[in-house]
Amino acid sequence: MSERRKRFRKRRPPAGAPPGAFVVPEQAQAPRIHVIEYTADRVNEADLTDPEALQAYCDSKGTRWIDVQGLGDEKVLSRIGELFGIHPLAMADVVNVPQRPKVEEYEEHALVISQIAELRGSGDVEFEQFSMVLGSGCLVTFQERYGDPFDPVRQRIRQGGPIRRMGADYLMYALIDAVIDGYYPALETLGDSLENLEERIFARPQPGALRDIQHIRHELLQFRRVVRPTRETVNALLRESRFICDAVRVYLRDCYDHTVQVMDVVETYRELASGLMEVHLSRVSNRTNEVMKVLTIVSSVFIPLTFIAGIYGMNFEFMPGLRERWGYPATLASMVVVAAGMLYYFWRKGWLGGDDRGT
């Protein structure tokens, strides 16, 4: 099954299953739990394997970030959900990846789904779901695979900057901001591909151009499917959420601004890619035109000449000129005249010009 096909294939419980059912991914990694608890004064970090150990963090006073990586164990996940009072529907959205980016508010907490962009070596982008459950003083995050782009945020917590004086909502903002910042390098790679492709198409038609345009369009389509709901998500958090305090709103506004900017670039790239398809089609037509011109010139010059030669190749006994000394040179001369006339005609039509590069 191809990468792309997988993207559109939602892992989901069988139709008619009760709401909140889990579908744990095959070959999923076992959950690793990392806890950071901090106040303005202190930071505690711990790696846990047993979810029961989380009980200690359920009601502690500092801000807690429970970071769960790996969705491979249904029991552990259920237990974490119970401990932090996460609604079964929210837990189902966390486990049954991928979901669209969205925010859903429950009584005790808000669920925020986002997608982390990962730039593969091939220049392709892959998205991985990153789910955040924001309760009071506590942020529980989930991710399918190990590894995330949040080390700078952890560093800021350890170093005790302003982030230590803020609550779990600010922590969530910091994570969303890091997720969105991660879209830029991926987009820039796409932009570079687009520009290179345009240069290549103008310079000289090359095999694979069409396939490359399609590939970029697919990537942009996928990007838009992620960024547009992300923008709506941040906007909903900014305008309506009960779980965000006013001091954090101004930061989220900045974040929203970034999603607008990313969306703007995605849409611009989509227009460029569409234009590129037109350019490609136009170039193909042009090349056909050029091929035709060569054929027409060669044929139009030589077919009449061959006809003249054919005339004097006929075996009639009585043909004027065949037995004269001037017959052959005169015929050749008339051929030159005909060829020159044809070439003059084509020259006047402008068909003898150079190549049509970029016409």
Added chain:
Amino acid sequence: MSERRKRFRKRRPPAGAPPGAFVVPEQAQAPRIHVIEYTADRVNEADLTDPEALQAYCDSKGTRWIDVQGLGDEKVLSRIGELFGIHPLAMADVVNVPQRPKVEEYEEHALVISQIAELRGSGDVEFEQFSMVLGSGCLVTFQERYGDPFDPVRQRIRQGGPIRRMGADYLMYALIDAVIDGYYPALETLGDSLENLEERIFARPQPGALRDIQHIRHELLQFRRVVRPTRETVNALLRESRFICDAVRVYLRDCYDHTVQVMDVVETYRELASGLMEVHLSRVSNRTNEVMKVLTIVSSVFIPLTFIAGIYGMNFEFMPGLRERWGYPATLASMVVVAAGMLYYFWRKGWLGGDDRGT
């Protein structure tokens, strides 16, 4: 009459007929009535043939699901409508299938129309209307043909999960959820067809590609005509309905989310299919270009050579070289030079390269 044509052909009473008139489908199956009545403690099931037997369920205390399959008997349907106080316009929408998915609230009940997707063996999708009338404590559902995808829901009722503690509105949610979950496999089949088609078009132009693209576009058009109003229907239920209690709203929100996701995939597929048409057109142009190149190369090489041969085929008495030993080889040599020159010219233009696969 083709399948597709039928879809757009609404069975309807003659123009000017009074509102609420029925048009029972020809060859419709006789109605079968299945009743499930349940409370948290107990479940009763019954198969009825006489609608009068339904009177026992009109005012019973548990939650009742009256499941009517087959629309072939106008009297039975009218009687059911009377027994449960269903508005004549609502009954007309139930019988005169197909209607667009919609919710309409009457004083005593709400009518919800949805469409069940059925995947045929050919990979095509067919939709069948599923109508729900939600009164207080009672859900009456109607379907044109026998057979439905709701067995898992019935199983959940029998097994006594949380669904037994909820009312008829939750039951309706469970059915809508099952309907929407049924869209995913159909969409995935379409997605696979799209991807295979793209591969085929890139690999080697094959007969039928154009027809296949059109077919997929028709299927997606039909899908969108069902999913978009379904999304609006769920949203209207979620936001405005008097017949849904707050506890059920959170589940409907999940359901709405799924319709958004389905719609998103449909729109993405539509863009992919449009792009595929462009790719196909581009491939056809490319092939014409390639055919032209072969013709041009062959003609441009051999027509001048034939001309030279024609010259020496002329029957002039006085032609230099004809009687010399070196005449023939010299002419052949000049032909080789001309052909080589032509080929060099085409090689420099890049026309002698390999195939244009995916250009």
Added chain:
Amino acid sequence: MSERRKRFRKRRPPAGAPPGAFVVPEQAQAPRIHVIEYTADRVNEADLTDPEALQAYCDSKGTRWIDVQGLGDEKVLSRIGELFGIHPLAMADVVNVPQRPKVEEYEEHALVISQIAELRGSGDVEFEQFSMVLGSGCLVTFQERYGDPFDPVRQRIRQGGPIRRMGADYLMYALIDAVIDGYYPALETLGDSLENLEERIFARPQPGALRDIQHIRHELLQFRRVVRPTRETVNALLRESRFICDAVRVYLRDCYDHTVQVMDVVETYRELASGLMEVHLSRVSNRTNEVMKVLTIVSSVFIPLTFIAGIYGMNFEFMPGLRERWGYPATLASMVVVAAGMLYYFWRKGWLGGDDRGT
């Protein structure tokens, strides 16, 4: 002046004329007035020629339907307008056909403009304006030509169904419903044309396909110009009108639903017709491709052979093989080899396959 051109040519008073000026159509038919007055108990019908006779109906107690067919007499129309207190601007909209479907509320009455679809023998649809003025207890309707699709409604009034117990607003609903029901057969004819056309284009390119696609697109454009404002009109009546009582609103909602359905089909057909244009273009490109292939194969096989023949047609005295017994068969053999090579090349490229039907 063609039919289509006429549609876009609004008959209107000269620029700067006072508002409310009439432009009676040339060759318009003389007005015929038919009155139906009914209560739950009785029905009176009358055909009038003198508008003064209408005075008897101005303040009678039953529901009155004044049906005016033919707009050919300015005085009669003005007098009717005066008798029922119709605003001069409303009367101008009634007479200066065609107007867009719309509802306009005046102090004493509401003006509703709709368009009746008439299916001509040629399969084309023509629209005729049908104007309704709804006062209290009284509905005055106007139409340019004789003949309408409302006989079933008249029959229902005569037979004394529920319509007899309702007021003039219900009567207006019944007429609008009949108008909208009349759109379905016209749309179905268009749908059949579309489907047949698609089959024809796929099967074998035929003369006239392009013209037919354009014709259907024009028809659909015209349909949309009528249906979209009709939908808005019914919606405005449903939501805002002071002249519609609540009991009738539920019926109008059903009516609105039909306009949505019709609009949906129109839009779907428009997409199908656009797709058909792409298919047609693609088929033309394909055929060019096929023609090119035949030319290329024939030329590429025979031009080299002719060249070989040309070589041995040269009149050099010293040419090897000319005087040998094996010369001629050897040359023919080499020709067969060349031709076979060429054909093998084309076969490998897949150019020798069958026809490209539906490629």
Added chain:
Amino acid sequence: MSERRKRFRKRRPPAGAPPGAFVVPEQAQAPRIHVIEYTADRVNEADLTDPEALQAYCDSKGTRWIDVQGLGDEKVLSRIGELFGIHPLAMADVVNVPQRPKVEEYEEHALVISQIAELRGSGDVEFEQFSMVLGSGCLVTFQERYGDPFDPVRQRIRQGGPIRRMGADYLMYALIDAVIDGYYPALETLGDSLENLEERIFARPQPGALRDIQHIRHELLQFRRVVRPTRETVNALLRESRFICDAVRVYLRDCYDHTVQVMDVVETYRELASGLMEVHLSRVSNRTNEVMKVLTIVSSVFIPLTFIAGIYGMNFEFMPGLRERWGYPATLASMVVVAAGMLYYFWRKGWLGGDDRGT
């Protein structure tokens, strides 16, 4: 500088100039002032040259229409602005033509900008700004050139119809109505051009078709740029303006309806013109296809025949048949067989049919 280029070139003060600066058009005509003052009883008209003479009309009791034609004298215009208390920004919009149609309300008056359509002899439409400043009891209008389409309105004032009993707001309505009525003949000319063009393209491709399509599209683009804001302007006047009394609103609603109708026709024409471009492209492809067919048929028939002739033109000493009596007729017969076979092949493919007109 071409006509079109001028349209997009706003005459404007240099960047950074203070707001309200005038840019009097070069070669502008000197202002002519015509005043009509009327009450229900009397009408006074006067042609003024000195703006000071306007003081008499500043506070008179009747309704006053100050009609200024020609924008060539900055001082006169400024003085008029002062006398009637027109805001400097409003005066700048009046003088610095062209502006988009719009309504702007100031404290003492409303500024309404509209565009008069003038049909040139060439069938092209040109727009001229017509600005109205509506104060209480007083309407000041400005126009760049002499001549306007408002004589019927003046006539109605002189003849003492209902217009004499209404205020300056009704006068403004009458002028706007005349402006919008003036769009119809221009649109009809465009519609006729479109229809003729379609006929020509279907009948026989003619030089200039492409240029004509582009020309019509430019005209429609220009029309839309004027009509769309005009519609919004009338709507804003209708819904929000403090300067319009209720009695006049019902007339403005009629006027709004006309703008909707005009806009509807413009959009329909735009779709038709787009469709025409597709038809044109399709026709060009078709003609190429037809040309190709002729080439292919001629070449495919004669190239093999020429090859056969070439065979028997070879100078081998030992060739069967050359010396027999039946050689020549047999060869000719084989040629006829080959040609007939080819023609049969093409006939079966349907390439020998008539022309492709309208395919």
Added chain:
Amino acid sequence: MSERRKRFRKRRPPAGAPPGAFVVPEQAQAPRIHVIEYTADRVNEADLTDPEALQAYCDSKGTRWIDVQGLGDEKVLSRIGELFGIHPLAMADVVNVPQRPKVEEYEEHALVISQIAELRGSGDVEFEQFSMVLGSGCLVTFQERYGDPFDPVRQRIRQGGPIRRMGADYLMYALIDAVIDGYYPALETLGDSLENLEERIFARPQPGALRDIQHIRHELLQFRRVVRPTRETVNALLRESRFICDAVRVYLRDCYDHTVQVMDVVETYRELASGLMEVHLSRVSNRTNEVMKVLTIVSSVFIPLTFIAGIYGMNFEFMPGLRERWGYPATLASMVVVAAGMLYYFWRKGWLGGDDRGT
């Protein structure tokens, strides 16, 4: 890295960096600070190098314009931010250029981002961010490079026009107005390019047309990315801003009107450019068609003639006519008849007409 690529490349802090981080551009110029302080009576101007000297202007009574050009020194910028109490997120938007045009309101001040259009010698447009921070009585503006288009505004301040009696909000309006006025010449240059290009494409296909269309489309895309958010920005200022007094709103409305006009022109140009692409494609198809016609005519005339010549070049001993005196002239005559027939056929098809310019 190309110019265009740079535009889409936002300079930004690394992902996960704390909000408010600066990324000072490499090779940025050192900040130059110019202060203008004015009241209705007096004007003071000063060039400062040390930001501490700004303290004198922090609380002075007049209106102050602090104009900072060059973003090359992080410390100076931070200090300015501190002195005027600018929010760190606002300062980050000022420094991390380019940002989209936007307005963001903080507690003490509003940040307005706009883009100045600079017309390069090549006819291309480049945008430079111009950021304004509007506090009470104080406007701080930032720009990346030296040089701006605001000298006329400075002159108006020095000369003591109405601008001197207004506050900092009016000053900001004057600057925004100058920025927007600067879009017109750039747009006009684009419009001229478009028109020239259209003329060139119609007159005679020239190399580079395709590239030029793409270039203009890129420029228009970039323009739209700037103008659309600018329009929203001015609208937001106009409708919601707490920092704008009512007297200034009427001027901002004028300004908003200009952005609407600019946007309108941009959209119109985009449509023209799209149409141009279609025209270009159509012209290429036409030229192919014309080339084909020449080829077909020449081939169809001469290939049959060559065949006839080939017949009489055959070496059969017994061929009628070869030894007669009339043989040769008769053959030539038959050739003339064939050629004339072919030419008549092409003439009747209209293929022998003049060039297809603008077909």
